[in-house]
Amino acid sequence: MKEIDAKDWQIIRELQQDGRLTNQELAARVNLSPSPCLRRVRLLEEAGVITGYSANVDPRACGLSITAFILVALQRPERDAVENFEKSIQRIDEILDCYLLTGEADYMLRVVVADLEEYERFVRKRLHAIPGISSMKTSLVYGTVKSSRVFPHSHG
Template sequence: MKLDSIDRRILEVLQKQGRITNAELSERINLSPSACHRRVQHLEAEGYIRDYVALLDPRKVGRQTTVFVEITLSGQTDEVLDAFEKAVTRIPDVLECHLMAGTADYMLKVVAHDTEDFAQIHRRHLARLPGVAQMQSNFALRTVFKTTALPV
């Protein structure tokens, strides 16, 4: 499926206002409600729209500390990579895990209540991950800009 300009406008609006009604969406993109609904269903069926979620304010839920953790593994075999990836997905404080090109093998985005909480997460979970040879943690002082909207 190739996206046309209407599909792109639908995706742009839904990324910023996921709870918008079909009537409001159809008005915003200048399309009839039935045609708009069919397009959204098609975008969902084709996998362009993966999920609908509520984005929480980290401060309101007490997770105001963001830490980026660079992980270097002891090896690059499939077994080492698979064991690490399987284990890291079980840590609820890890929001993202990326396999990297560069000096680190993985980059994690971790949320914590504060530095003491991160120390506990590090001790209880991160330090016990299989295959880890080295870790470096970088604390975010302030979030300047953050979005979940992809350019379409």
């Protein structure tokens, strides 16, 4: 794994804020000439620090007005049940994120759907179809206070 220095952190933060920067623009923002800047970006990509580039899209603007966080507990955290659950989750497009947790719940899912009727269909037909779930607790999002993909500045 590449050692991330302060200049790498500058590059990472700039790209997290705007992944469409040209190498020229990025180099100017981090006070490097274009060639060493590009070399650093390529090394960060090769080391798996930068894993890809994507657009941040407002789900509501795309007709996905319901965001839900679902805490899921499995009946038995045995290897087969865990593998089956995790493979099933990978195939469900409405689930954007799945986190493995400590504490009472085993997983937290972030789900987006168009409306409450679609959410009900999703739970009944997709989640309930996965064997081994003992409980699910849902919280619906009705507002976003902060949403960021930029890491804290204190790193580096």
